[in-house]
Amino acid sequence: VQTQIDYYFGRENLIKDVFLRSRIMNEEGWVQIHVLAGFRRIQNMTTDMSIINEAIAGCSKLEIDAGSASVRLKDDWQEWILTPGKMEEQGQAASPARS
Numbered sequence: 001v002q003t004q005i006d007y008y009f010g011r012e013n014l015i016k017d018v019f020l021r022s023r024i025m026n027e028e029g030w031v032q033i034h035v036l037a038g039f040r041r042i043q044n045m046t047t048d049m050s051i052i053n054e055a056i057a058g059c060s061k062l063e064i065d066a067g068s069a070s071v072r073l074k075d076d077w078q079e080w081i082l083t084p085g086k087m088e089e090q091g092q093a094a095s096p097a098r099s
Contacts, residue, residue, distance in 0.1 A: 001045050002055035005036065009062060009073055023084035027096050030070035070073030 007013055014021060024031055036042060037052050046052065056062060056071050063074045073080070 001051060002058045004041050004045065005055055006059050006061070008036070008039070009045075010070075011058070015019075016083060023081050025056065025072075025081060027081060028071075029072040029081060030065060030068065033069045033071055036071070075098060 006015075008020065020031070024035055033049075033052065033056065036056075037047070037049060042052065056064060061070075061074055062071050064071050
């Protein structure tokens with residue numbers, strides 16, 4: 001589970017995952033943990049939120065906001081925010097990505 005979460009927040013995935021960056025991340029780079037838990041690949045591994053939370057806690061490049069039950073990159077999260085206006089500038093359209 002930790003490896004999959006690391007992948008979702010890794011540079012290689014974020015470069016191409018327009019859906020995650022534009023529709024799931026908020027304007028401060030936060031992704032709600034329950035949304036990550038709903039990703040197909042995570043659900044195929046486990047639906048146990050304690051295991052998912054442990055996996056996230058073990059990801060050294062992520063920070064957790066317990067108050068909002070959200071997670072984001074510790075460093076350079078601003079680089080990955082993709083607003084609809086920014087997408088238009090880049091000529092991209094949001095489409096569902098593989099989870």
